[in-house]
Amino acid sequence: MFDEIFAFIKSLYPTQKTISLHEPRFWGHEKEYVNQAIDSTFVSSVGEYVNKFESMLAKKLGVPDGHVSAVANGTCALHAALYAVGVKSGDLVITQPLTFIATCNAIKYLGAEPLFIDVDRDTLGLSPLKLAEFLETKCRKSPEGCMHKDSGKKIKACVPMHTFGHAVLIDQLIEICASFGIPIVEDAAESLGSKYKGKDLGTFGDLGVFSFNGNKIVTTGGGGAIYSRDINMAKRVKHLTTTAKIPHPWAFDHDEMGFNYRMPNLNAALGCAQLEQLDGFLDSKRKIAEKYKDFFTTCYKDRIEFVTESKDCQSNYWLNTILLKNKSERDNFLQASHKAGIFCRPVWNLMTETVIYQDCIKENIQVSQELRDRVVNLPSSVTIPN
Numbered sequence: 001m002f003d004e005i006f007a008f009i010k011s012l013y014p015t016q017k018t019i020s021l022h023e024p025r026f027w028g029h030e031k032e033y034v035n036q037a038i039d040s041t042f043v044s045s046v047g048e049y050v051n052k053f054e055s056m057l058a059k060k061l062g063v064p065d066g067h068v069s070a071v072a073n074g075t076c077a078l079h080a081a082l083y084a085v086g087v088k089s090g091d092l093v094i095t096q097p098l099t100f101i102a103t104c105n106a107i108k109y110l111g112a113e114p115l116f117i118d119v120d121r122d123t124l125g126l127s128p129l130k131l132a133e134f135l136e137t138k139c140r141k142s143p144e145g146c147m148h149k150d151s152g153k154k155i156k157a158c159v160p161m162h163t164f165g166h167a168v169l170i171d172q173l174i175e176i177c178a179s180f181g182i183p184i185v186e187d188a189a190e191s192l193g194s195k196y197k198g199k200d201l202g203t204f205g206d207l208g209v210f211s212f213n214g215n216k217i218v219t220t221g222g223g224g225a226i227y228s229r230d231i232n233m234a235k236r237v238k239h240l241t242t243t244a245k246i247p248h249p250w251a252f253d254h255d256e257m258g259f260n261y262r263m264p265n266l267n268a269a270l271g272c273a274q275l276e277q278l279d280g281f282l283d284s285k286r287k288i289a290e291k292y293k294d295f296f297t298t299c300y301k302d303r304i305e306f307v308t309e310s311k312d313c314q315s316n317y318w319l320n321t322i323l324l325k326n327k328s329e330r331d332n333f334l335q336a337s338h339k340a341g342i343f344c345r346p347v348w349n350l351m352t353e354t355v356i357y358q359d360c361i362k363e364n365i366q367v368s369q370e371l372r373d374r375v376v377n378l379p380s381s382v383t384i385p386n
């Protein structure tokens with residue numbers, strides 16, 4: 001029924017017997033740098049590759065040196081970022097139902113609760129319109145911050161997520177949140193290299209969080225990073241993620257409770273080699289997306305919709321995405337693709353439907369529910385340049 005699609009996907013990845021969703025590519029100096037890290041004996045939380053990785057990443061993001069901290073993974077990056085903006089037990093943090101569980105877990109680690117606002121159909125991310133409506137009707141500004149009227153709890157932060165590399169309308173979210181005094185932590189875990197109005201995603205919010213897990217566009221094995229716009233915040237984040245140790249040649253002292261979240265040098269070595277290839281990876285992924293887009297504008301166009309970047313977004317197309325007509329079409333598609341040896345994937349179950357977060361406060365989440373039933377991610381690994 002979908003054979004033409006599977007033949008097309010196989011033509012994108014002609015050398016692979018089974019085609020996975022997203023594989024890492026180690027085509028650069030990975031082995032050389034990792035070996036150097038081993039030879040140096042600095043394999044752990046100190047070493048030149050960690051500093052180099054942070055500088056390289058800052059440069060890629062177009063931000064000054066010193067504003068980026070490399071950490072052990074994207075989840076702990078979110079945790080530390082939310083801790084740094086002051087999220088505490090009993091607070092509320094706004095996010096979207098359509099996200100990976102890490103976004104919500106990081107909120108919960110601090111004893112706070114996520115509060116869910118729907119996504120927009122064309123960005124797959126937090127809806128500015130619905131956010132504004134919620135804040136204006138259900139919250140009030142007070143000297144201590146933004147209060148949610150019904151629960152009497154404080155809304156301490158907002159975490160929009162750039163789904164599959166596509167940008168949310170981040171400038172609008174920033175304007176709305178600013179008027180209520182709510183800091184923004186951007187979950188840019190999936191969107192390294194994506195731009196909105198020419199500026200890198202992850203650099204719009206007060207803080208921005210990245211992931212370098214094995215399935216992301218660039219990997220360090222496991223890894224993450226935190227960008228802070230304010231240099232004093234950046235220093236605090238660095239301090240917090242390195243056990244809040246007071247720098248000293250030999251003395252060991254800590255001036256607050258910190259986290260052992262620093263990225264190991266071994267991982268950073270891999271990451272440096274990967275970052276060197278980011279521009280090529282982005283180029284390849286955008287070309288693959290272009291091919292998918294062309295295919296779906298001619299074939300299956302009344303049954304399948306290919307999700308493209310919005311007007312102001314230049315997406316990294318981390319995972320190419322289609323919308324099937326409904327849940328049963330989607331299930332048929334997934335079944336057939338797996339049978340054909342092509343690993344496609346539905347979107348995550350909504351956070352509002354997990355046992356952990358089902359009782360959290362939520363607004364109308366109709367668009368998220370529709371997307372949950374219709375989204376399929378297609379194989380999106382970088383291919384050899386041709």
Ligand SMILES: *Cc1c(COP(=O)(O)O)cnc(C)c1O
Pocket residue numbers: 073074075076099100102103161187189190210211212213223224
């Ligand atoms: C990958 C991801 C993270 C963090 O992932 P780690 O595996 O902890 O690095 C967070 N949020 C989203 C949306 C992600 O996709």
